[in-house]
Amino acid sequence: MKREEAIQTIQSKKDPWDIIVIGGGASGLGIALDAATRNFSVLLLEQNDFAKGTSSRSTKLIHGGVRYLQQGDVSLVFEALRERGILRQNAPHLIHDLSFVIPTYDWWGGPFYTIGLKVYDMMAGKLGLGPSQHLSKKETVNAIPTVEQKELRGGVIYHDGQFDDARMAISIAQTAHDYGATLINYFKVTDLIKEDDLVSGVTAIDKETSVQYTIKSKVVINATGVFSNEILRMDNPSARDMIKPSQGVHIVVDKDFLPGKHAVLIPQTSDGRVLFAVPWYNKVILGTTDTIVGQSDLEPKATQEEINFILNNAAKYLAKDPKMEDIRSVFAGLRPLAAPEGDEVPTKEISRHHKVLVSITGLITITGGKWTTYRKMAEDTVDKAILVGGLADRPCLTEKVLIHGYLKDINFDDPLHFYGSDTDQILRLGLEEKQYGGILSESLSLRKSQVVWAVREEMARTLEDVLARRTRALFLDAKETLRIAEKTAKIIAIELNKDDLWVKNELNYFYKLAENYLPKI
Ligand SMILES: Cc1cc2nc3c(=O)[nH]c(=O)nc-3n(C[C@H](O)[C@H](O)[C@H](O)COP(=O)(O)OP(=O)(O)OC[C@H]3O[C@@H](n4cnc5c(N)ncnc54)[C@H](O)[C@@H]3O)c2cc1C
Numbered sequence: 001m002k003r004e005e006a007i008q009t010i011q012s013k014k015d016p017w018d019i020i021v022i023g024g025g026a027s028g029l030g031i032a033l034d035a036a037t038r039n040f041s042v043l044l045l046e047q048n049d050f051a052k053g054t055s056s057r058s059t060k061l062i063h064g065g066v067r068y069l070q071q072g073d074v075s076l077v078f079e080a081l082r083e084r085g086i087l088r089q090n091a092p093h094l095i096h097d098l099s100f101v102i103p104t105y106d107w108w109g110g111p112f113y114t115i116g117l118k119v120y121d122m123m124a125g126k127l128g129l130g131p132s133q134h135l136s137k138k139e140t141v142n143a144i145p146t147v148e149q150k151e152l153r154g155g156v157i158y159h160d161g162q163f164d165d166a167r168m169a170i171s172i173a174q175t176a177h178d179y180g181a182t183l184i185n186y187f188k189v190t191d192l193i194k195e196d197d198l199v200s201g202v203t204a205i206d207k208e209t210s211v212q213y214t215i216k217s218k219v220v221i222n223a224t225g226v227f228s229n230e231i232l233r234m235d236n237p238s239a240r241d242m243i244k245p246s247q248g249v250h251i252v253v254d255k256d257f258l259p260g261k262h263a264v265l266i267p268q269t270s271d272g273r274v275l276f277a278v279p280w281y282n283k284v285i286l287g288t289t290d291t292i293v294g295q296s297d298l299e300p301k302a303t304q305e306e307i308n309f310i311l312n313n314a315a316k317y318l319a320k321d322p323k324m325e326d327i328r329s330v331f332a333g334l335r336p337l338a339a340p341e342g343d344e345v346p347t348k349e350i351s352r353h354h355k356v357l358v359s360i361t362g363l364i365t366i367t368g369g370k371w372t373t374y375r376k377m378a379e380d381t382v383d384k385a386i387l388v389g390g391l392a393d394r395p396c397l398t399e400k401v402l403i404h405g406y407l408k409d410i411n412f413d414d415p416l417h418f419y420g421s422d423t424d425q426i427l428r429l430g431l432e433e434k435q436y437g438g439i440l441s442e443s444l445s446l447r448k449s450q451v452v453w454a455v456r457e458e459m460a461r462t463l464e465d466v467l468a469r470r471t472r473a474l475f476l477d478a479k480e481t482l483r484i485a486e487k488t489a490k491i492i493a494i495e496l497n498k499d500d501l502w503v504k505n506e507l508n509y510f511y512k513l514a515e516n517y518l519p520k521i
Contacts, residue, residue, distance in 0.1 A: 006184040016216035025055035028223035030378030036181035038394040047188035051169035057333025062161035085127025091403035093420030098162040113156040132158035166469035174404035219389035222365040225336040226296035244339035249302040250287030252329040300332040327519040338368040415445035455495040478517035
């Protein structure tokens with residue numbers, strides 16, 4: 001994936017594209033992949049970096065959603081469990097099984113969750129990851145040595161999947177590119193163009209050069225997540241809001257708070273939701289929250305109240321209480337919840353089902369959904385695009401499309417595992433180009449060659465792209481990331497042929513950004 005090549009393709013294309021996708025998160029990337037594998041010409045435009053928005057800020061679960069089962073949303077759970085199975089088959093280097101323990105503190109908790117999770121197992125059918133089981137108190141403590149033992153009665157263990165969201169996004173982008181899609185970051189759609197009142201393309205600006213483009217297509221798809229309302233208003237200035245953003249915060253702490261290989265699901269927080277404690281790389285993610293916010297932001301900020309909520313609820317279930325000073329990173333994301341018409345509905349009850357909407361002008365908008373169901377969302381959206389754009393009726397192929405880097409029998413303890421079959425090339429790069437051999441950060445297991453690879457092969461354009469999404473340094477340990485920022489920026493500058501002023505500006509921007517990820521004690 002080379003940005004210069006993508007620009008050349010845009011400039012040289014004479015006919016309209018079959019499909020333009022606005023937005024490079026899970027939804028947009030999935031659509032680009034689906035469309036490319038059906039042999040449509042497809043262009044994806046992302047205003048910032050791929051997965052800069054919600055798609056790098058999830059809880060990192062590929063799951064059926066035990067919580068939705070509790071809410072009686074059986075069809076959503078069925079769909080998500082099926083997609084979980086497909087994803088594991090197509091991206092075994094990116095998704096691994098994770099067992100979750102629900103500790104129980106009252107007499108009914110054990111039987112209640114055991115029965116519920118048996119239903120969950122049954123619904124997964126052949127694609128199940130292992131049977132759920134009731135645990136005695138002793139077994140629960142063996143599985144989670146740091147669990148709060150006061151009044152503990154036992155627990156239940158069940159299985160789901162885990163992934164690295166931003167890495168998955170890049171791998172889907174690369175797969176789409178491998179199949180012929182054109183994808184470009186830092187390219188913002190500024191308006192829609194119309195012919196005879198029908199949407200016939202977009203105007204967009206290359207944010208690196210400020211050059212403006214008018215690009216035609218048979219279909220335009222709005223996959224902008226929490227920014228969907230803005231695109232809908234480009235189409236119709238009086239369009240009603242389709243999206244209601246709801247903020248979810250996570251905090252990251254050291255592994256000693258949850259030293260084993262199991263995750264913990266806290267079934268009942270003080271606001272009636274669930275909270276996860278999930279091992280991720282060599283850290284633990286705690287979250288999340290659910291707070292309606294007034295406006296969409298690419299860099300949402302966690303409030304002290306949200307951080308306290310997570311710390312307090314986690315403390316009830318962990319023997320050692322996590323404190324502000326234990327936090328290594330804080331990140332917030334916005335859920336693109338489909339806004340229900342009419343009366344206010346609590347966010348936790350708004351359906352996570354996706355919806356594909358077609359405006360009277362032919363603009364297609366995909367809203368809602370989950371990372372786990374991105375493939376099905378893309379299938380439904382491209383099916384709609386075929387009808388709207390009068391495109392050739394070709395069937396969806398993505399159930400069988402292997403994701404870039406596909407490799408089986410992965411050692412998930414290897415810090416480079418997510419590169420899959422690309423891993424050897426990254427290691428070789430470090431050996432062949434001596435200046436890029438060696439480690440940038442021991443504690444983050446980050447190599448110099450990863451930085452170079454990100455720029456050369458994964459369209460990373462900024463220091464933030466490399467440290468927040470191509471590697472997950474900023475999300476894992478903000479302070480350590482600041483320590484290596486300058487060295488990293490200098491490597492990127494050499495690769496992108498940038499000068500000292502560029503390095504200085506990148507660092508200034510990054511230091512300010514990192515403040516959002518550093519808890520203020
Ligand atoms: C706290 C939280 C936890 C979650 N946990 C999970 C989980 O564990 N498992 C799971 O399956 N799902 C989870 N989800 C849901 C999942 O993350 C989202 O459903 C998914 O990431 C949404 O992707 P998207 O592509 O629709 O939106 P985004 O990722 O936000 O992508 C939209 C993109 O559009 C771009 N854009 C906007 N305007 C323009 C424009 N004018 N021109 C060009 N580009 C534009 C934005 O820059 C952005 O990158 C979670 C969500 C949240 C908030």
